[in-house]
Amino acid sequence: MDNQTNKTALVTGASSGIGYELAKIFAEKKYNLVLVARSEDELKIIAQDLRQNIRSTLKSLAKTYSNPVLRKNCIMKYTPKAYR
Numbered sequence: 001m002d003n004q005t006n007k008t009a010l011v012t013g014a015s016s017g018i019g020y021e022l023a024k025i026f027a028e029k030k031y032n033l034v035l036v037a038r039s040e041d042e043l044k045i046i047a048q049d050l051r052q053n054i055r056s057t058l059k060s061l062a063k064t065y066s067n068p069v070l071r072k073n074c075i076m077k078y079t080p081k082a083y084r
Helices: 017-028 040-054 068-078
Strands: 008-012 032-037 058-062
Touching: 008 017, 008 068, 017 032, 017 040, 032 040, 032 068
Parallel strands: 008 032, 032 058
Antiparallel strands: none
16 A cells, blocks of 8 residues: 655754654655755755655755744745645
């Protein structure tokens, strides 16, 4: 049975630590991922790894999520209206 899901997870701090581990868990469960991190170089490596090894659909953003404008834009773009 295919584990594909229509669920999306937005993971902040995705380039290391808990954020990275959560990204791997969600990817293994076939969630669509939106990864946010400050380090663009590290995020590219993580995104490439997840795409190749877990074959997850993802979008990566190298920005700080503490920026309220970025946070709002991510929520509006990647979250269904029912959850905003």
